[in-house]
Amino acid sequence: MFAPRIGRQALQRAVTATPSSTVTLPSFLVPAFQTPSTTTLTTTQPTGFSSRRAFSATSQRPSKLGRIPLSLPPGVELEIGDLFVKKDVTSYLRTFKRKLTVTGPLGKLDLEIPDFIQLDHDTEGRKVALSVQDRDQATQRAMWGTTWAYLNNYIMGVSEGHTAVLRLVGIGYRATVEARPGREEYPGQEFVCLKLGFSHPVEMGLPKGVRGSAPQPTRVLLEGIDKEVIMQFAADIRKWRVPEPYKGKGIFVNDETIKLKQKKIK
Structure with missing residues (x-):
């Protein structure tokens, strides 16, 4: 009733059985059988298509919160400090931090952010934009939105409470x-x-x-x-x-x- 099931090894032997011949396979089966010792396969894939590609070809999207610029209300000032080394008691690695000072009518708050968080402070437009060095790293993408939320709470805290x-x-x-x-x-x-x-x-x-x-x-x-x-x-x-x-x-x-x-x- 049903066609016999062909295993991976049987199909692999069928591909490598005739080195001089050219085998035509669908494009979605090519990455599974391409190895350095495999014969040349002729497929119907479009020009420019990479035979080896990642599981997901979608580019890393920016953080939904982190890409939104923060507005500084009147009377709120932001001061960006220099990098410094902070000792971590749980690791022997040196971590670099940067200190942000948010000053407003109700008080002053200090925030330490990682060194890979980049800030673009527009003093004339009174806006702050956050970005990261490498969007492909999960740690940097996670801290992107987290830092944005902390800074937003600090700005609201010193201005409204x-x-x-x-x-x-x-x-x-x-x-x-x-x-x-x-x-x-x-x-x-x-x-x-x-x-x-x-x-x-x-x-x-x-x-x-x-x-x-x-x-x-x-x-x-x-x-x-x-x-x-x-x-x-x-x-x-x-x-x-x-x-x-x-x-x-x-x-x-x-x-x-x-x-x-x-x-x-x-």
Whole structure:
């Protein structure tokens, strides 16, 4: 019913059996049988077609975020430092970094970027364009968009600031922001005091550069210029009462939601 199946070795012997003859094969089978000892194969492939090509002939596309120029708002200045050697504790290799300083009305932030990230700073147009030295390397392509996101957060942080809202959902859950004299790690530090159903209140000191307030008993507002520090502190608070899917209780960060499950019926 079906034609007999021809294996690779049988077809290879058929190709090499007559050295003086010319065998015609489809173009998609030529790369599989071309070796230094193989006879000359005549195919119907178009002129200029390479017999050996990579699995994908598509060129590496640039990063969707990294290729977008960043705009500097009024009052924000960007300073690009020189290259320096940074010692990595996990490797013996020397890594070269470049320091960027972003200054704005709300403060100043420093960012260290790899040496293969190239910046084109247009001072007159107040724009910054990012690029990499070699787009074929996966590490450089990955850090292209990552560096763009970090720099964008820094620019927004020193000009407008970042916020995080924590919602306390649960009976008896309360939060206040108070000072605790004698327990301060730096002058003027405040503490977020949480009542989450434990036998003791939970007190967590605000990181330096982060301001906190409790506009409502079940709301905590965090403000600052460094988004990474704010969201990390919000995650540390969330660990005390992770949202659970049966009653919907817990500490929710920003627009976080959870899908409720049905109760287990025995």
